[in-house]
Amino acid sequence: MTPEEFRSAGHELIDWIADYRSNLDQRPVRAQVDPGEVRNAFSKQPPPTPRPADQLLRDLEQHIVPGITQVQHPMHFGWFPSNASLASTLGDIASSGLGTLGISWESCPALTEVEEVVCDWMRQLIGLSGNWEGCIQDTASTACLTALLIARERASDYSENRGGLQAEHKPLIVYTTEEAHSSVVKAALLAGFGRDNLRMVPMVGATRAMSGPALARQIEADFDAGNLPCAIVASVGSTGVTAFDPVDEIVEIAAEHAIWVHVDAAMAGSAMLLPECRHLWNGVESSDSISWNPHKWMGTILDCSLFYVRDVQHLVRVMSTNPSYLRSTVDSEVKQYRDWGIPLGRRFRALKLWYQLNIDGIDAIRERLRRDLDNARWFAEQVAQREHWQVLAPVNLQTVCIRHQPPGLDGDALDRHTLGWVNAINQSGAAFMSPSKLDGRWMVRVSIGVEATTRAHLEKLWQLIQAEVARG
Amino acid sequence: MTPEEFRSAGHELIDWIADYRSNLDQRPVRAQVDPGEVRNAFSKQPPPTPRPADQLLRDLEQHIVPGITQVQHPMHFGWFPSNASLASTLGDIASSGLGTLGISWESCPALTEVEEVVCDWMRQLIGLSGNWEGCIQDTASTACLTALLIARERASDYSENRGGLQAEHKPLIVYTTEEAHSSVVKAALLAGFGRDNLRMVPMVGATRAMSGPALARQIEADFDAGNLPCAIVASVGSTGVTAFDPVDEIVEIAAEHAIWVHVDAAMAGSAMLLPECRHLWNGVESSDSISWNPHKWMGTILDCSLFYVRDVQHLVRVMSTNPSYLRSTVDSEVKQYRDWGIPLGRRFRALKLWYQLNIDGIDAIRERLRRDLDNARWFAEQVAQREHWQVLAPVNLQTVCIRHQPPGLDGDALDRHTLGWVNAINQSGAAFMSPSKLDGRWMVRVSIGVEATTRAHLEKLWQLIQAEVARG
Numbered sequence: 001m002t003p004e005e006f007r008s009a010g011h012e013l014i015d016w017i018a019d020y021r022s023n024l025d026q027r028p029v030r031a032q033v034d035p036g037e038v039r040n041a042f043s044k045q046p047p048p049t050p051r052p053a054d055q056l057l058r059d060l061e062q063h064i065v066p067g068i069t070q071v072q073h074p075m076h077f078g079w080f081p082s083n084a085s086l087a088s089t090l091g092d093i094a095s096s097g098l099g100t101l102g103i104s105w106e107s108c109p110a111l112t113e114v115e116e117v118v119c120d121w122m123r124q125l126i127g128l129s130g131n132w133e134g135c136i137q138d139t140a141s142t143a144c145l146t147a148l149l150i151a152r153e154r155a156s157d158y159s160e161n162r163g164g165l166q167a168e169h170k171p172l173i174v175y176t177t178e179e180a181h182s183s184v185v186k187a188a189l190l191a192g193f194g195r196d197n198l199r200m201v202p203m204v205g206a207t208r209a210m211s212g213p214a215l216a217r218q219i220e221a222d223f224d225a226g227n228l229p230c231a232i233v234a235s236v237g238s239t240g241v242t243a244f245d246p247v248d249e250i251v252e253i254a255a256e257h258a259i260w261v262h263v264d265a266a267m268a269g270s271a272m273l274l275p276e277c278r279h280l281w282n283g284v285e286s287s288d289s290i291s292w293n294p295h296k297w298m299g300t301i302l303d304c305s306l307f308y309v310r311d312v313q314h315l316v317r318v319m320s321t322n323p324s325y326l327r328s329t330v331d332s333e334v335k336q337y338r339d340w341g342i343p344l345g346r347r348f349r350a351l352k353l354w355y356q357l358n359i360d361g362i363d364a365i366r367e368r369l370r371r372d373l374d375n376a377r378w379f380a381e382q383v384a385q386r387e388h389w390q391v392l393a394p395v396n397l398q399t400v401c402i403r404h405q406p407p408g409l410d411g412d413a414l415d416r417h418t419l420g421w422v423n424a425i426n427q428s429g430a431a432f433m434s435p436s437k438l439d440g441r442w443m444v445r446v447s448i449g450v451e452a453t454t455r456a457h458l459e460k461l462w463q464l465i466q467a468e469v470a471r472g
Numbered sequence: 473m474t475p476e477e478f479r480s481a482g483h484e485l486i487d488w489i490a491d492y493r494s495n496l497d498q499r500p501v502r503a504q505v506d507p508g509e510v511r512n513a514f515s516k517q518p519p520p521t522p523r524p525a526d527q528l529l530r531d532l533e534q535h536i537v538p539g540i541t542q543v544q545h546p547m548h549f550g551w552f553p554s555n556a557s558l559a560s561t562l563g564d565i566a567s568s569g570l571g572t573l574g575i576s577w578e579s580c581p582a583l584t585e586v587e588e589v590v591c592d593w594m595r596q597l598i599g600l601s602g603n604w605e606g607c608i609q610d611t612a613s614t615a616c617l618t619a620l621l622i623a624r625e626r627a628s629d630y631s632e633n634r635g636g637l638q639a640e641h642k643p644l645i646v647y648t649t650e651e652a653h654s655s656v657v658k659a660a661l662l663a664g665f666g667r668d669n670l671r672m673v674p675m676v677g678a679t680r681a682m683s684g685p686a687l688a689r690q691i692e693a694d695f696d697a698g699n700l701p702c703a704i705v706a707s708v709g710s711t712g713v714t715a716f717d718p719v720d721e722i723v724e725i726a727a728e729h730a731i732w733v734h735v736d737a738a739m740a741g742s743a744m745l746l747p748e749c750r751h752l753w754n755g756v757e758s759s760d761s762i763s764w765n766p767h768k769w770m771g772t773i774l775d776c777s778l779f780y781v782r783d784v785q786h787l788v789r790v791m792s793t794n795p796s797y798l799r800s801t802v803d804s805e806v807k808q809y810r811d812w813g814i815p816l817g818r819r820f821r822a823l824k825l826w827y828q829l830n831i832d833g834i835d836a837i838r839e840r841l842r843r844d845l846d847n848a849r850w851f852a853e854q855v856a857q858r859e860h861w862q863v864l865a866p867v868n869l870q871t872v873c874i875r876h877q878p879p880g881l882d883g884d885a886l887d888r889h890t891l892g893w894v895n896a897i898n899q900s901g902a903a904f905m906s907p908s909k910l911d912g913r914w915m916v917r918v919s920i921g922v923e924a925t926t927r928a929h930l931e932k933l934w935q936l937i938q939a940e941v942a943r944g
Contacts, residue, residue, distance in 0.1 A: 001831055006558040007490035013562060014486055017569030018479035031581045035805040039585035046593035050833035053562065056826075060566060067582030071573045079579065084571030086478040090485060090525065094532060096564040096773060097489030099556030101543045107551065109503045110539030113511035121518035138610060139815040149662055164666020165637045166644060182793035183816055190621055190791075190814065192664035194636020295817070301568060302819055319662075321654035327907075329895070333507040342662065342814070343611040344655055345767070347774055354528075359473055361522035423801070437796035 009053035016057055020065070021072070021086065025452065028429025029076050031069045038067035074452035075431040075461065080239070080267050080399070081372075081449035083299030091355025092301050095348040102346035105334035112335055115350040122294070122306055122353065125362060126272035129285055134308040135340040136349045140266035141183035143291035143307040144233065146319070146341055148174065148191040150309075151231035151260030151288070153318045160318065165192045172230035173222050175199045175215060177245065179208045179238045181264060188233075197227070206393055208241050210234065212249030219257065231260040236281050237268025240436060240445075241393035241401050244268070248283030261287040269306070270297035271397055273366055274373075280396065297372070297398070297449045298365060300353050307341070315340060372398045372449040379446065379458050386466075392443050399447040401438065404469050418442040421468045431461050481525035488529055492537070493544070493558065497924065500901025501548050503541045510539035546924035547903040547933065552711070552739050552871070553844075553921035555771030563827025564773050567820040574818035577806035584807055587822040594766070594778055594825065597834060598744035601757055606780040607812040608821045612738035613655035615763035615779040616705065618791070618813050620646065620663040622781075623703035623732030623760070625790045632790065637664045644702035645694050647671045647687060649717065651680045651710040653736060669699070678865055680713050682706065684721030691729065703732040708753045709740025712908060712917075713865035713873050716740070720755030733759040741778070742769035743869055745838055746845075752868065769844070769870070769921045770837060772824050779813070787812060844870045844921040851918065851930050858938075864915050871919040873910065876941050890914040893940045903933050 001009075041063040071082045102111040119134035137143045153160055156168050165172075174188045178200050188198050199222070202214040219229045232254055234245040247263060254261045263284055269292020271277040284290065290308045294300035309315050320339035338344045356365075376398040383389045383402050392401040409417055422435045422444045434445045448458065473481075513535040543554045574583040591606035609615045625632055628640050637644075646660045650672050660670050671694070674686040691701045704726055706717040719735060726733045735756055741764020743749040756762065762780045766772035781787050792811035810816045828837075848870040855861045855874050864873040881889055894907045894916045906917040920930065 001558040001562070003490045003494040003558065006493065006562060007486060009562055010486035010490065010565065011483055013565055013569065014479060014482035017566075018475045018482065020569065021478065021571075022475040030578070033581050035577070035581070035802050036585070038582045039588055042586070042589045044589075044592070046597055046834055047830050048834075050836070051830045053827075053831060056830055064570075064582045064586065067580070067585065068570060068572055069579050069581070071579070072571050079573070079575065082573040084568075086473040086475065089568050089571060090473070090478060090481055092568040093482065093485055093565050094489075096556075096561050096568065097485065097492065098536075098540060099493075099544050099561065099773060100540055101551070101554040101774060103551065105507070106502070107541050107543070108539070109505050109507070109541075110510045110536045113508070113539065114514070114536065116511055117514045117516075120516070125518055139817045141816045142814055145814060152664075159666060160661040160664075161667050163643065163668045164661070165664035166640050166669070167666055168638050171635065171638055186791070186793050189632040189636070192624075192632075192637035194631060194639055195633050196635045197638070301571060302573060302817055303815075319658070321658050330507050342614050342617060343775075344613045345611045345774055355525075358519050358523045358528055359525060362518055362520075364522070435796075435799075442796075 012054060012057060024070050024072055025074055027070055027073070029070050029073045029432040030426050030429055031067050032429055033067045038063060069432065072450065072452065074450055074454065074457045076450050077446045077448060077461065078432045078434045080447050081297045082295065082302060083297065083449070083451045084301035085299035085356055085360060085451060087359035088300045088352040088356035090359070091352035094355065095351040098348060100348045102348065103338060103344055104328065104336055105330065106328040108348070111346070111348045111350065112337055114354060115337065116335060118350045118353040118357070119306060121357060123308065126269060127275065127278050128308065131285070131310050132308040133312050134306050135337050137291070137305045137307045137341050138303040140181070140264060140291045140293055140305050141187065142342060143305055144183055144262060144264055145187040145190055146307065147260070147262035147289040147291070148187050148231055150315055150318045151262065152191055152193070154260060154314060155228060155230040158317070170226060170228045171197050173197050173199060173227050174231045174233065175201050175218065175229070176233040177201050177203050177210045177235065179203060179240055179243045180233055180235045181239050181266065184233045184264065208238065208243040208393065210245040210250065212246050212253065215250065216253050219253065219259070229257055229259050231262060233262045233264055234287070236263050236265035237271065237397055239267070240438065242267070242397045242399045243393070244280050244396055247281050247287060251283045251286035255286065263287045263290040265290060265292040266305070267293070267296055268397060269293065270369060273298065273362070274369055294353060297369065299451055300356050304349055304352060368451065375453070375455055375458050376400055376448045378455065379448065379462065382462050392438055398449045399445055401443050401445055403443045415442045417472065418444065421465070421472050424472070425464060425468050431464055484526060484529060496542050496544055497546055499542055499545070501542050501545045501904040502898050502901055503539050504901055505539045510535060541904065544922065544924065546922055546926065546929045548922050549918045549920060549933065550904040550906045552919050553769045554767065554774060555769065555921070555923045556773035557771035557828055557832060557923060559831035560772045560824040560828040562831070563824035566827065567823040570820060572820045574820065575810060575816055576800065576808055577802065578800040580820070583818070583820045583822065584809055586826060587809065588807060590822045590825040590829070591778065593829060595780065598741060599747065599750050600780065603757070603782050604762070604780040605784050606778050607809050609763070609777045609779045609813050610775040611777050612653070612736060612763045612765055613659065614814060615777055616655055616734060616736055617659040617662055618779065619732070619734035619761040619763070620659050620703055622787055622790045623734065624663055624665070626732060626786060627700060627702040630789070642698060642700045643669050645669050645671060645699050646703045646705065647673050647690065647701070648705040649673050649675050649680070649682045649707065651675060651712050651715045652705055652707045653711050653738065656705045656736065675715070680710065680715040680865065682717040682722065684718050684725065687722065688725050691725065691731070701729055701731050703734060705734045705736055706759070708735050708737035709743065709869055711739065712910065714739070714869045714871045715865070716752050716868055719753050719759060723755045723758035727758065735759045735762040737762060737764040738777070739765070739768055740869060741765065742841060745770065745834070746841055766825060769841065771923055772828050776821055776824060840923065847925070847927055847930050848872055848920045850927065851920065851934065854934050864910055870921045871917055873915050873917055875915045887914045889944065890916065893937070893944050897936055897940050903936055
């Protein structure tokens with residue numbers, strides 16, 4: 001494809017995208033396709049001859065769009081918000097257009113240095129001190145694995161340079177709670193700790209926050225048993241009920257024993273753009289690593305997960321590679337982000353943050369987040385006021401966990417009722433929420449925060465839900 | 473930013489990109505900036521107020537583009553080709569425009585199923601049997617780590633579900649060569665094996681291919697010592713000299729002892745699009761996992777690394793997570809790509825492959841790859857014919873490793889001479905090649921394969937090099 005062909009097809013594509021984004025609230029929220037339906041619309045063999053770009057646009061429209069669950073839709077309340085703001089989308093397009101290669105500073109100095117700049121902007125915007133340095137990773141899952149790997153190496157005095165984790169004879173232990181994201185357990189297992197060495201610390205009642213005293217007792221018990229407490233993963237805005245582990249208590253306990261504290265603020269990091277929310281992670285300055293995803297509520301298009309550490313030298317020592325073909329004469333003066341994580345090559349992801357912060361501006365972003373917090377409070381009030389409805393967990397942020405429990409209904413029958421009404425709405429395409437389990441029973445998470453969602457959409461949702469329950 | 477503002481700024485950006493791609497051969501190949509120069513062009517504080525998109529375009533032009541090493545430039549011969557074909561760029565833009573979320577099949581059925589389709593197309597195009605299933609990962613580094621993690625779990629009978637790697641008392645051993653990519657050692661260390669358990673198998677002379685007999689002897693020695701051979705990473709087109717480990721010999725040795733074989737074909741996977749190159753990885757069908765990067769020579773824009781395995785059930789068993797908030801009613805009928813690698817969330821990366829295969833077509837891609845192979849042979853002949861010049865390794869593919877050795881020059885003086893002429897050319901911006909070490913001495917890798925590079929550019933390069941050496 002020549003640049004002139006690209007120009008022409010690019011203009012068509014931009015118009016198509018602008019139209020698509022304008023009209024997506026006319027589409028069903030959840031993809032209305034069966035398993036295999038999209039796959040079967042495509043040939044099993046690769047295209048034998050070239051096809052013009054406008055045919056591909058038709059395929060997009062006919063075969064791909066129906067297979068998209070519309071997470072930018074104002075009636076999307078599933079999982080967590082995954083806003084792909086148009087300003088950041090533009091930055092992502094610029095990044096694609098530039099076609100850069102990030103494998104070393106030399107391969108694209110701008111890619112490295114703009115990432116330094118925006119990571120430092122974001123640090124300031126969430127109120128972290130200058131002791132922190134950050135980089136962009138793909139997801140919080142990868143960041144959590146990175147954190148546990150560097151924690152493992154600190155606790156084992158760099159066993160990677162000797163016999164590895166398999167030569168350590170004092171089991172290293174990782175602490176978190178049942179409320180932690182599934183990626184935390186996955187990261188601990190991939191890092192080689194083993195399920196037996198993963199402690200699910202008890203939580204405090206309905207807050208589902210880690211109990212500080214229980215953590216302290218568990219750590220003591222592990223020391224007594226001859227184990228070596230290695231890392232604590234604190235959830236700051238958990239996926240289930242947006243629980244906040246008490247970071248201040250955790251870092252105090254950790255400090256006594258030099259245990260690594262990783263703060264998983266994948267969702268709630270966006271809230272830290274608001275000074276009034278920062279009490280929710282008090283103590284974070286004394287943790288060791290933090291990850292959070294602008295690609296959720298804040299609205300930087302996926303993938304953009306920020307990973308901050310205080311001891312960069314330690315991170316780099318564990319993660320570095322320095323083959324001769326990547327060396328250059330300025331190595332001592334520059335950052336090599338390949339030594340800050342698992343992948344070597346990286347895209348120019350900083351541009352999407354740079355575009356969003358410049359075009360939308362931080363004031364508008366903050367205003368939108370406050371709107372969503374208000375909407376969540378309003379929605380929770382409606383639910384709590386209505387007979388036989390419950391709000392099941394504190395509304396710490398923008399996610400409201402609800403259940404409808406008519407008199408006499410409990411156990412499996414209650415589960416069937418819950419799944420019945422939520423799946424009916426989800427399948428209709430009118431709105432989408434995430435059914436999720438709490439203490440073994442199904443409930444419904446209403447996660448507010450899509451850029452396009454206003455109070456009116458929440459009013460509509462509440463009507464929809466009540467109508468569905470009345471019908472059921 | 474509204475869809476209409478996006479439309480207008482998007483058109484400007486498309487024009488800017490088309491112009492940029494048309495004219496980039498007018499720019500210096502290597503970025504002509506000092507460390508910190510790009511960073512210092514930006515404010516240390518986040519933008520206090522919004523700025524219009526056209527101002528950002530000016531910043532791109534003035535501050536960012538000068539900081540880009542032009543890997544799409546026809547005179548770029550560094551590292552490996554990192555082609556960002558315009559067809560795949562268009563697909564990447566479509567992906568950004570759609571703003572999808574890939575965390576489960578349900579969150580975007582099309583994202584999952586188009587990835588299935590294109591991974592299977594690519595499987596057919598490189599001549600693998602239907603026994604293989606694949607997914608897209610970010611880089612070959614991540615794919616190699618994934619391979620070693622699943623190898624570790626197979627060899628340890630899923631130690632992750634017990635005491636982890638730290639409870640294994642028979643050290644698990646990984647085999648590769650000094651010629652393997654730096655990410656292989658990194659992956660082995662991150663996976664917890666430890667440097668002491670990483671065997672650098674001897675290589676066969678100038679081919680720098682792993683010696684089969686030496687591998688067999690090393691494995692026997694490990695068994696005798698009470699160790700457990702776990703995984704072999706075979707390089708198929710190494711980064712240094714494009715060495716090819718003998719996959720057929722390796723899989724035969726591995727089969728005897730149920731050792732996992734991961735084939736790292738990051739670069740050479742593109743060559744397997746050409747049937748006449750496939751003898752170079754004979755035996756690959758009997759390996760356990762393969763990764764290769766369409767984002768290199770083939771020209772799918774970064775990041776696009778294909779990861780194929782034969783035993784998907786095993787992969788998923790090690791990598792899976794299944795929290796309640798990600799479950800849906802069709803889970804048993806669909807693929808969940810979150811269970812095929814480390815990250816949970818994924819972009820719609822399949823679109824860039826889909827666009828490239830549809831718009832450019834496989835015939836044109838293959839023709840270009842053959843042109844590059846011809847050009848490499850031609851260039852190697854020019855060098856070999858010239859007095860005092862050496863081609864240092866077999867030209868297995870499109871990378872030519874060269875050195876100029878005037879009479880009487882060796883040791884450190886030869887190194888100074890080599891770095892002198894290559895750095896002078898690199899710094900001039902006229903062309904870019906990668907200095908690299910071979911057996912402790914510097915040489916120069918001329919890696920051919922940028923989409924825009926023709927025979928005329930190679931003629932120009934050879935003149936440039938000779939002129940520089942004559943001047944030195």
